[in-house]
Amino acid sequence: MNRMSILKNAAPEKADKTLSAKSRIGRPWSLRVRLLTIIGVSLVTLWSLVAVWMLIDVRRELRTALDDRLAASARMVAGLVMQLPRESMALGKPMESALDVVARDGLACEVSLLRGEVTMQPVARTTSSPGLADVQPGYSTRSFGGKLWRTYVLQEGGIRIATADRIDVRESLLRDIALTAGIPFAVALAGSLLLLWFGIGSGLRPIEKVRAALARRGPSNTAPLPETQAPPELRPLVDTIAHLVGRMQEAMARERRFTDDAAHELRTPLTGIKTHLQVMRLATRKADGALVAQQALADVERGVLRLQNTLDQLLLLARLDGSLQPAPQGRSFADAAARLAIDDAQAGQPAKGRVRLVLPNRTIELAVPESLLVCALRNLLDNAMRYSTVPSEVVLRVEMDENQAVAFCVCDEGPGLSKADCALATQRFWRRGTASQGSGLGLSIVSEIASRYAGSLQLRPRNPAGLEACLKFPENFTHQTTADMAPASGY
């Protein structure tokens, strides 16, 4: 297996891994599950706390109530015993065994006669009684035969009444109560979770509606989003989406306009070239066609030049447009760049010396690559020379303006532009009126270069006629080298 095939095989594996990792980590919970979890957990926690609280309360109340019952029973038995003639008890000799009474409700009771301080004689007791002879008066909890009992002892008028009930009976009673109250509670909790599931579903339906409305739209649908009856919470989201869609459509329309314009700009000179070539072919067949053929040839050359110019401009603009790449770095001197631009601009012109250069008294260095600065200045000069008639002067003035920015101002005496046109002129493929010489990209390029290097391009009509185009780069993008005198003016 050669290296390439190893690489080829390795790639899908990696892709698989990243995919599965993504699905494992990236899959968010559905809104419904999320809401249900949050509400459900808080509901269960809260209600459980309440339940525990209630259980503790009930337990305490139950204990008090049962204790009261023990005391009440003791008092009742004491009352009954008091009514009996004392003799009937005292008469009898000490009984061999106490009277055993069958008790029914789990309550144990012992009745004894007190003789002196310590001895006592049991009189009667329930069969379930564990033997309460040595229990202290009042309440206490004792263990008899491994079982816990709650006891109450009442001593009154020589009679001792001891009552007791079993703790485990009490506990089972408490369990029964908890169970009786708890089952409906649990059912209600489960029911409310179920209702919550459906409730959240129907609560989220507006989102689904909005989603469906969005899904129905095709990418070419330019209509604004339909006015769905979104609840107030969703309104910002819907508005944001509508806004985003609007901006995307604007961008798409702009792109399309640009493509259309570019097609127009490229196809028009191409059409001219093609037509003139066909004219040439036709003319050479005719006896008197030499002049026409010559003219056509000249036109073909003009067309090719124009096409080349437009292509160059478009490519430059596309490169400048790639805003993802950092702007190319470089430095240039204002005076050198201005001279180069003037040379370039006048190269193809029959009338030389139309451009006058005015320089400041010092050398200015800019953090703009020379090629781009020259290109921008050349475009401004080209425009100035194109739209003004031949004998009139074009001035390129380099100066520091009041904000310590370097300004390259190109002034012509042509027809100028209205204020409204000045605002439009940096748009791509914008051209003034019938002028068809330019590609309509020059000022776009200048403005693009300016914005890439934190500069600006300002156009304003001159008084009484002409246009002033000022390309400025801010001060922090410049630094002075020396105070050496540069030639003051003249070129």
Next chain:
Amino acid sequence: MHILLIEDDELVARGVTAGLRLHGLTVDWVGTAAAAQAALDSFHFDVCILDLGLPDEDGMALLRRWRTRGQSLPVLVLTARDAVEYRVEGLQAGADDYLLKPFDLDELLARLHALHRRAAGRSVNQVNHGSLSFLASTGEVALEGARIDLSRRELALLRALLQHPQRVLSAERLRDSLYGFEQEVESNAINVHIYHLRRKLGPNIVETVRGQGYRLGAAGW
């Protein structure tokens, strides 16, 4: 055939004008919608070539305005914008044909002839008038089967007369068809061409309607 070329790009306009003139058509070129309107108001044209990207007005708007005013001049739209919706929009606005830049001069010529022919209600390229036969696309003329050579102006004159065989055409109208509006011509210039046409195609081929103009007559002797 008198063509009105409305095209803002000088290079293309010069090429089309030169090419069509070499094919014997009379072409007048204007660069703006306003000039086109002025030309149409004062001259007669057979076909119009309309570029949509005009500096002063959208070509489509101009066309729509013409059509709502009842202007029935056949219009061939020329454009560099190739999206289908533009074509549909152009045809709906009242264009008779649509040609995309860059086009072939021969194709443009063929389409112009087709439009011209359709405007006259003919569906074939060849026109037969008595013993005279005329091939509209190439401008070949034959009388009783024998080929006749005609000059460019003579051909334009014959074409104009054949286009409206029943109608009386004024001298100005014929002059438009022959020269376009650019050229200054003397008032009797047409008479020279009528004379040559009668000499080549028979004395009755052009009938003079006194005080009104000229009409197509019988060919041959």
